[in-house]
Amino acid sequence: MATKRSDADRVEAYTRAxxxxxxxxxxxxxxxxxWQHARKFSPEVLETLAAMQxxxxxxxxxxxxxxxxxxxxTEDRTVSVTVTTAVPMDEALRAKVLSKAERDLDAPVYLVERVDPGIIGGIMLEVRGKRYDASVRAQxxxxxxxxxxxxIGGEEK
Structure with missing residues (x-):
């Protein structure tokens, strides 16, 4: 009866290969x-790459x-919206931003969230190549x- 190799033995074999x-x-x-990025691939991507190989x-x-x-x-109506805030959004703000974006764009929205303390406060949105900046830094x-x-230009107005 064949015994299954231990995980450590299989890991070493894969690593050496x-x-x-x-x-x-x-x-x-x-x-x-x-290799360090490979674990991020979905099983479907790995299977497709194996088939292509x-x-x-x-x-x-x-x-x-x-x-x-x-x-x-062309086939997916989902719009990617990048939202930048000074601190991470809570669930309530996330829901408001998502709801408003879906209404305004008349499409499903995928939020990409970024945190940038440099904007001090407020919010920045990037959608379809346009930036909407309502940050404290911009104000x-x-x-x-x-x-x-x-x-400073001379006369007071």
Whole structure:
């Protein structure tokens, strides 16, 4: 009866196979970076890549990615909205932003949340290549600009 190798033995076998292949091609460090990102792939992506490997079609990866994006853009109405706030949004604010964006855009919305303490407060939205800046930083910059042009330019207005 064959005994199953331990996890540690299988891990070492996989690791040595990867290192040997990478070293023979002079790319051990590059492969390490790729390997660290591989765990982020969905099972479907891994299965598709394995099928492409079996069929010797890995040279088509860039074209598949390009067509994937094109199909997604034309067939999926979901709009990506990037929301930047000074502190993480709570559930109530997230729900308000999502609801308003879906109403205004008349489409389902996928929120990408960013935190940037440098905006001091308020909110910035980026959607379809346009930026809507209602941050405290932008408001202060506008006040500074207005004051500068009103009082420093010479005459008071």
């Amino acid at each position: 990867l290192i040997e292949a990478a070293r023979s091609e002079g790319r051990a460090n590059a492969d390490l970076v790729q 079996r069929e010797n079609d890995l040279d088509l990866v860039a074209e598949v990615a390009k067509q994937y994006k094109e199909l997604l853009d 202060l910059a506008n006040i500074r600009k207005t004051l500068s042009s009103s009082f």
